[in-house]
Amino acid sequence: MELMELLKTRRTYRRFDQSRPVPQDVVEDIIRSQQYxxxxxxxxxxxxxxxxxxxxVEKVYxxxxxAASLPPEQGTPKDGEHPTLFVAVLEDLGLRxxxxxxxxxxAISNMTLAAWNKGVGSCIMANIKRTEIMEILGLDPEKVSIHSVIAFGYPTHKSIIQEVEEGEPLAxxxxxxxxxxxxxxxxxxxxTIL
Ligand SMILES: Cc1cc2nc3c(=O)[nH]c(=O)nc-3n(C[C@H](O)[C@H](O)[C@H](O)COP(=O)(O)O)c2cc1C
Incomplete structure (x- = not known):
């Protein structure tokens, strides 16, 4: 996909084909892209x-x-629509x-673009229960904290940008x-172009 089209369509996706796992070559692209x-x-x-x-994945889910802007029945993925992969972004407390x-x-931008380049959609998530996820993943709170998690999967919907005037609703x-x-x-x- 041409770069500007990739950027435009790499949106947030919140319903996925749960029967279709993210292939390992795409997982490799995602984890390699952070290095760049x-x-x-x-x-x-x-x-x-x-x-x-x-x-x-289900425990993190x-x-x-x-989708804080939508009622749960609209914004929360139903059974069969869950993501199939999460990447937790961690901060080394000694280096942060x-x-x-x-x-x-x-890094998140690279990872979500690398995924979308292979047709895998994502949702960057900061509205998360960090303490519980730390426990689920067996992480040491003295060494790392969770910045965010990213959900990945093959989307089953589209996402479209709509240009609006200033002052119009942004939800x-x-x-x-x-x-x-x-x-x-x-x-x-x-x-502003000067
Ligand atoms: C830092 C950050 C945190 C976010 N946290 C959540 C989240 O916890 N739950 C969620 O459903 N979407 C979350 N989003 C997705 C935003 O709602 C989404 O990016 C925004 O509505 C714009 O849509 P777009 O990504 O398609 O441009 C987050 C996005 C960012 C960048």
Whole structure:
């Protein structure tokens, strides 16, 4: 896919074909892509936990909150629509500093793009129960904290950007096909060219 089209269509996906696991070559792309992301002073404070056994995926699934802008019956994936892979983005407590959040954003961008390049959709998730996920993954709270988790799977819906004027509602919603519509400010409204 052409880069700008890849960027435009790499949206948040929240319903997946649960019968179709993410193939290992795509998992490899996802975990390799984080290495290519820039990070402040090249400190590399991030670590990752890949969760791909169905049992563990379901345990993590139970600790994440989907689509705060929608009622659960619309925004939460139903049985058969769950993601098939989670990647937890971890911060090494010995290396973390004020810009680690920026490092995480760049790594997440790489991973979600690498996945989408192979047709695998994702949902970046920060509204999560970190203590419970730490326990499920057997992580040591003295060594790492969880920045976020990313859900992956083959999406069963589309997601469309809709340009809106400033002041118009920004909450995403489902259209008549149950595809996501994501309102976005027009470029000219947020960019000043001097
Ligand atoms: C840092 C961050 C945290 C997010 N946390 C959640 C979350 O906990 N649950 C969820 O369903 N979506 C979450 N999202 C997805 C956003 O709701 C989504 O990115 C936004 O609505 C815009 O849609 P788009 O990604 O398709 O542009 C998160 C996104 C980001 C960037």
């Amino acid at each position: 992301a820039s990070c402040g002073n090249n400190r590399q404070p991030l670590r990752y936990a890949v969760v791909q056994t169905p049992e563990l 139970a600790q994440v909150k989907w 500093n004020a810009i680690t959040g920026c490092d995480a954003g760049l 995403y919603y489902l259209n008549e096909n149950r595809d996501y519509v994501v309102p976005r400010h027009k470029t000219e409204a947020v960019v």
